[in-house]
Amino acid sequence: MSGNLQLYSYWRSSAAFRVRIALNLKGLAYETLPVHLLRDGGEQHSADYRQINPQQLVPVLRHGDRLLRQSLAILEYLEETWPQPPLLPADSRGRARVRGIANAIACDVHPLNNLRVLQYLERECEMGQDERDAWVRHWISEGFQAIEAMLGDHPSTGRFSEGDVPTMADCCIVPQVYNARRFGVDISAFPAIEQIERACLALPAFDAARPEKQPDSPSV
Amino acid sequence: MSGNLQLYSYWRSSAAFRVRIALNLKGLAYETLPVHLLRDGGEQHSADYRQINPQQLVPVLRHGDRLLRQSLAILEYLEETWPQPPLLPADSRGRARVRGIANAIACDVHPLNNLRVLQYLERECEMGQDERDAWVRHWISEGFQAIEAMLGDHPSTGRFSEGDVPTMADCCIVPQVYNARRFGVDISAFPAIEQIERACLALPAFDAARPEKQPDSPSV
Numbered sequence: 350m351s352g353n354l355q356l357y358s359y360w361r362s363s364a365a366f367r368v369r370i371a372l373n374l375k376g377l378a379y380e381t382l383p384v385h386l387l388r389d390g391g392e393q394h395s396a397d398y399r400q401i402n403p404q405q406l407v408p409v410l411r412h413g414d415r416l417l418r419q420s421l422a423i424l425e426y427l428e429e430t431w432p433q434p435p436l437l438p439a440d441s442r443g444r445a446r447v448r449g450i451a452n453a454i455a456c457d458v459h460p461l462n463n464l465r466v467l468q469y470l471e472r473e474c475e476m477g478q479d480e481r482d483a484w485v486r487h488w489i490s491e492g493f494q495a496i497e498a499m500l501g502d503h504p505s506t507g508r509f510s511e512g513d514v515p516t517m518a519d520c521c522i523v524p525q526v527y528n529a530r531r532f533g534v535d536i537s538a539f540p541a542i543e544q545i546e547r548a549c550l551a552l553p554a555f556d557a558a559r560p561e562k563q564p565d566s567p568s569v
Numbered sequence: 570m571s572g573n574l575q576l577y578s579y580w581r582s583s584a585a586f587r588v589r590i591a592l593n594l595k596g597l598a599y600e601t602l603p604v605h606l607l608r609d610g611g612e613q614h615s616a617d618y619r620q621i622n623p624q625q626l627v628p629v630l631r632h633g634d635r636l637l638r639q640s641l642a643i644l645e646y647l648e649e650t651w652p653q654p655p656l657l658p659a660d661s662r663g664r665a666r667v668r669g670i671a672n673a674i675a676c677d678v679h680p681l682n683n684l685r686v687l688q689y690l691e692r693e694c695e696m697g698q699d700e701r702d703a704w705v706r707h708w709i710s711e712g713f714q715a716i717e718a719m720l721g722d723h724p725s726t727g728r729f730s731e732g733d734v735p736t737m738a739d740c741c742i743v744p745q746v747y748n749a750r751r752f753g754v755d756i757s758a759f760p761a762i763e764q765i766e767r768a769c770l771a772l773p774a775f776d777a778a779r780p781e782k783q784p785d786s787p788s789v
Contacts, residue, residue, distance in 0.1 A: 403718035404673055415662055419676065421641075422668035429661050441649050442635055448642035453624055456639065456676050461686065469707065474696065487689065498623035 354379035357401060357409040359386045360563035363459055364420040365408035366524035369563075371424050373554035374515060375431045379410075383565035386464055406465075421455050424517050436517045446503075447511050450496060450518035454525050458492035461485075462528065485532045493529065493539045496522070501541035508548045515549060523549045527560065574599035577621060577629040579606045580783035583679055584640040585628035586744035589783075591644050593774035594735060595651045599630075603785035606684055626685075641675050644737050656737045666723075667731050670716060670738035674745050678712035681705075682748065705752045713749065713759045716742075721761035728768045735769060743769045747780065 356372070356379050358365040372379050384407050385392045392398060393405045402409045402418050410417040410426075417423045428436050437444045460466070462485045470476040470484065500506045510518035526546045529536060536543050549555040561568045576592070576599050578585040592599050604627050605612045612618060613625045622629045622638050630637040630646075637643045648656050657664045680686070682705045690696040690704065720726045730738035746766045749756060756763050769775040781788045 399718075403715040404677065404712075405715070406677070415665070417665050417669065419669040419672035421676070422665050422672050425668055426661060426665040429664065441646060444649065445635070445637050445642050445646040448645055449637065449639040452639035452642050452675075455672075456641070456680050457624065457626070460676050460680050466681065469704075473707075474694065474700070474704075476694065480694070484689075484694075487693075492624075495623040495625070498619075 353411070353413055355382050355411040356380070357382045357384050357398075357407050357411070358563065358565070359384055359407050360560045360566040362386065362407050363463070363524040363528050364406070364455075366527065366558055366560060367420045367455075367520045368408045368410060368423050368427075369558035370520045370523065370555055371427050371436060371517070373558055374434060374436060374520075374552075375427055377427070377431060381564050382411075383563075385565070391464075406463075421451060421517070424451075424520060428517075434514070436515070436520065438511055438516065443505065443511050446499075446505065447516045447518045450499060450510055451521045453492060453496055453499075454521040458488055458525055459528070461488040462532075482532055485528075486534050489525070489529045489532065489534050490538075492525075493534070493542060497539045497541050500545065506541065506545075509545055515552065515555075519545060519549050519555075522546060523555055573631070573633055575602050575631040576600070577602045577604050577618075577627050577631070578783065578785070579604050579627050580780045580786040582606065582627050583683070583744040583748050584626070584675075586747065586778055586780065587640045587675075587740045588628045588630060588643050588647075589778035590740045590743065590775055591647050591656060591737070593777055594654060594656060594740075594772075595647055597647070597651060601784050602631075603783075605785070611684075626683075641671060641737070644671075644740060648737075654734070656735070656740065658731055658736065663725065663731050666719075666725065667736045667738045670719060670730055671741045673712060673716055673719075674741040678708055678745060679741075679748070681708040682752075702752055705748075706754050709745070709749045709752065709754050710758075712745075713754070713762060717759045717761050720765065726761065726765075729765055735772065735775075739765060739769050739775075742766060743775055 354377055358381050399405060408420055410423045417426050437447055467481055470481050505511055507513040509515045523546055560566055574597055578601050619625060628640055630643045637646050657667055687701055690701050725731055727733040729735045743766055746756060780786055
C-alpha cells in the first residue's frame with residue numbers, strides 16, 4: 350500500500366521524469382501536482398511552493414505528511430520504503446556502479462543545463478540562444494562520452510545499465526537522452542546509451558513517464 | 570579491516586574533501602594518490618587517468634580491485650561496507666532529509682562551480698574573472714539560502730544537520746563552505762550552516778580532511 354503519494358512535477362523536467370519512472374517501476378500510484386516552470390515567471394518561485402521546496406525546483410514527492418526533495422534522494426527513499434522490484438543490485442559493487450552512473454548524470458550533466466542556469470546565462474551573461482544551445486550540447490556530450498565509456502566496455506552492462514533489470518542508472522539515463530535530443534545532440538554517437546534507452550522505453554513504466562504523456566503536457 | 574584503500578584526490582577538490590571526511594569518520598586508513606588538476610593542462614585528462622575515470626574528475630576511490638567513482642556513490646559504498654559509525658540516520662525520514670541536503674549541494678551547487686565549468690566560461694564564453702567569481706557566488710548563495718531554510722527552521726537539526734552526529738549532509742556542507750569562503754561569500758548570512766561547520770571542524774575527522782592538511786597541498 351503506497352499511502353498517499355503526490356508528485357510536484359513539470360512535464361519536461363528531467364529530474365521529475367526520473368521519479369515518475371521509479372514510481373511506475375515500483376507500481377506505485379501517485380497524483381501529479383503540476384508546477385509550471387515558465388508561467389507567471391515560474392510557479393516554482395511562488396511563496397506557496399517555496400514552503401514546499403526552498404530550492405524552488407521540482408520534483409518534490411509528498412508521502413503522507415512527508416515532503417521529499419531531490420530526485421536521487423527520492424529514488425533512495427522509494428527503494429528503502431518499497432524494496433520490490435529493486436532499483437539497485439544486491440551486491441555492493443553493482444550498487445556503487447549504478448549510483449556512480451546515476452550521479453554522473455544527476456550531478457555533472459543535468460544541473461548545468463537546467464532552466465535556472467540557462468535563464469542566468471541569458472539574463473546575467475547576455476548569452477544568445479545559439480551559445481546557450483552550444484553550452485547545453487557541450488555538457489551533455491562530455492558527460493555522455495564518459496558514460497558511454499563506462500557502459501560500452503563493461504562486462505556487467507546488459508540490456509540495461511547493470512544487467513537485465515532496470516536500475517536507478519536507467520531512471521537517469523532515459524530523461525537525459527530526452528534532453529539531449531531536444532537540444533540536438535546526435536545520440537547515435539553513443540550506441541550503448543542509445544540501446545539502453547530503447548530497451549527502457551519498451552517497458553510500460555518508462556513509456557508512461559515520458560514528458561509528452563504527462564497531464565500537464567501541452568500535447569495531452 | 571579496510572583492505573587496500575587509495576583515494577585519487579586533489580587537495581582543493583570539494584568532492585574529494587567529502588570522501589576524505591567520510592573515510593576519517595569511519596576510521597579507515599587510506600593512501601592519497603594526488604591528481605594535480607592544473608599541472609600540465611590537468612593530470613585528470615591524462616590517458617592513464619581516463620582509464621581510472623572516464624569523467625576525468627576526482628575523486629575516485631580504489632578498494633582492492635574496485636574503482637569507485639562519484640563522491641556521493643562512494644559515501645553510500647562506505648556506509649554499506651563499513652556501517653559503523655553510521656553516516657545516515659536509522660529512520661527513512663531522516664535518511665531522506667540527509668540525502669536531500671547532500672544532493673542539494675552535490676547536484677545543484679558544486680557542479681556549477683567546479684574547475685571545468687569555470688574553464689569553459691573563461692575559454693569559450695570569454696567571461697572575465699570578476700564575472701566568473703560573481704557566477705560562483707550566485708550559485709553558492711542561492712543554494713545556501715535554500716539549505717539554510719531547510720536547516721534553520723527544522724526540529725531535527727541539532728549540533729549537526731540531522732541530530733547530534735555527523736552525516737553525509739555534513740560531509741557535503743563543510744567542503745562547500747570552504748569553497749564559499751574562497752570565493753568571498755559572506756557565510757555569516759547563513760547562521761545555521763556556519764554553526765554546523767564550526768561543530769564539524771571541531772572533530773578531528775573533519776579537521777584532518779581540510780585541504781591545507783593534504784599531502785599535495787602547497788602549504789604542507
